[in-house]
Amino acid sequence: MKKATQYIHAGAHPDPSTGAIMTPIYQTSTYVQEAPGVNKGYEYARSQNPTREALEEALAVIEEGKFGLAFGSGVAATDAVMKLLKPGDEVIAASDMYGGTYRLFSKIYSKFGIVFHYVDMSVIHNIETKINANTKLIWAETPTNPLMNIADIRGIAAVAQRHKVLLCVDNTFASPALQNPLSLGADIVMHSATKYLGGHSDVIQGALVMNDQALRDELYFIQKSCGAVPGPMDCFLVLRGIKTLGIRMERHCQNGAAIAHFLKAHPAVKKVYWPGFEDHPGHEVAKSQMKDFGGMISFELKLDTMEAARTLLSSTKIFSLAESLGGVESLINHPASMTHASIPREERIKNGLGDTLIRLSVGIEDADDLIADLDHAIQLAITS
Numbered sequence: 519m520k521k522a523t524q525y526i527h528a529g530a531h532p533d534p535s536t537g538a539i540m541t542p543i544y545q546t547s548t549y550v551q552e553a554p555g556v557n558k559g560y561e562y563a564r565s566q567n568p569t570r571e572a573l574e575e576a577l578a579v580i581e582e583g584k585f586g587l588a589f590g591s592g593v594a595a596t597d598a599v600m601k602l603l604k605p606g607d608e609v610i611a612a613s614d615m616y617g618g619t620y621r622l623f624s625k626i627y628s629k630f631g632i633v634f635h636y637v638d639m640s641v642i643h644n645i646e647t648k649i650n651a652n653t654k655l656i657w658a659e660t661p662t663n664p665l666m667n668i669a670d671i672r673g674i675a676a677v678a679q680r681h682k683v684l685l686c687v688d689n690t691f692a693s694p695a696l697q698n699p700l701s702l703g704a705d706i707v708m709h710s711a712t713k714y715l716g717g718h719s720d721v722i723q724g725a726l727v728m729n730d731q732a733l734r735d736e737l738y739f740i741q742k743s744c745g746a747v748p749g750p751m752d753c754f755l756v757l758r759g760i761k762t763l764g765i766r767m768e769r770h771c772q773n774g775a776a777i778a779h780f781l782k783a784h785p786a787v788k789k790v791y792w793p794g795f796e797d798h799p800g801h802e803v804a805k806s807q808m809k810d811f812g813g814m815i816s817f818e819l820k821l822d823t824m825e826a827a828r829t830l831l832s833s834t835k836i837f838s839l840a841e842s843l844g845g846v847e848s849l850i851n852h853p854a855s856m857t858h859a860s861i862p863r864e865e866r867i868k869n870g871l872g873d874t875l876i877r878l879s880v881g882i883e884d885a886d887d888l889i890a891d892l893d894h895a896i897q898l899a900i901t902s
């Protein structure tokens with residue numbers, strides 16, 4: 519089945535009791551049993567819920583995997599992967615990635631004796647030099663949040679397989695419509711379903727997709743034992759979001775390209791971070807593993823002051839100043855003080871994330887309106 523058909527039909531089965539074409543929201547905590555141990559496959563909703571199961575099936579199909587697991591947030595999905603590890607195990611993670619992932623690793627899991635090495639994953643050699651007998655997991659994010667660095671998933675998967683290390687790829691920025699890490703050799707794909715999968719900024723949710731049955735069983739055990747499951751209403755919302763993922767991503771990509779080129783040509787803009795440019799260091803790899811370049815863009819003004827950045831961030835009318843991304847509406851964000859504030863400044867600057875970097879999540883509005891909005895805000899920023 520082609521992708522466009524999968525988005526509509528994956529996980530969707532007419533409801534057995536009524537024939538409802540849309541998966542019902544099974545808003546229940548428990549299920550009545552005929553006798554102790556005699557049930558219809560559902561005992562308690564932390565362990566099994568039909569709305570969640572429909573979503574998990576859809577996630578697996580659209581991510582080109584065998585098994586999906588849904589979680590209460592993206593961070594909860596990441597947390598479940600970390601619970602595969604034990605004290606003394608080592609993880610190689612990207613030096614540029616979502617600030618909340620860094621916080622989970624450096625503030626929570628390092629306390630429990632997990633050792634993290636943060637490297638620039640656009641150079642595979644950086645990963646290989648950190649691998650030792652204790653290395654259990656490579657945590658990659660591509661494109662990275664917010665610097666849009668590209669990691670070569672095929673290349674890293676080959677290294678991971680050679681050393682018998684798990685590779686988990688956070689595929690949030692690309693979405694399953696643009697990139698499918700399992701098909702490129704990764705063991706686990708992670709999503710903040712809050713973003714493109716949900717698509718409408720009305721839900722917090724996370725997802726994992728994998729192929730290996732034993733890995734799935736272990737992660738399912740963690741899901742039900744630790745309990746970070748999403749509610750059925752949220753599962754319904756993400757199921758609904760997935761139905762339009764394909765067409766939304768087409769428009770995100772078109773608008774993203776238009777805005778990236780507008781910014782690059784703007785005399786007041788110093789640098790634009792977007793993998794669709796031929797001179798982006800990861801462009802060739804991005805082209806080989808992504809279907810298109812997405813709607814996430816970061817940039818810096820030539821006027822490199824906090825005042826200018828602040829004026830810009832508070833002057834847009836269509837782009838709303840907010841954390842998050844991947845919704846139908848456009849958002850503007852200041853990573854240093856918002857999404858990546860939990861990374862120590864020194865570390866952040868060392869990894870190339872400056873104080874004045876601005877990140878855009880380009881929505882699916884009219885591109886001309888979005889460009890006019892940014893143009894006006896940039897003008898105010900450089901003249902006020």
Ligand code: P1T
Binds near residue numbers: 691
């Ligand atoms: O917010 P949550 O659903 O828990 O997902 C966390 C997460 C994981 N991975 C990536 C790449 C992310 O971007 C996020 C969440 N990011 C934001 C809220 C943000 O504005 O960048």
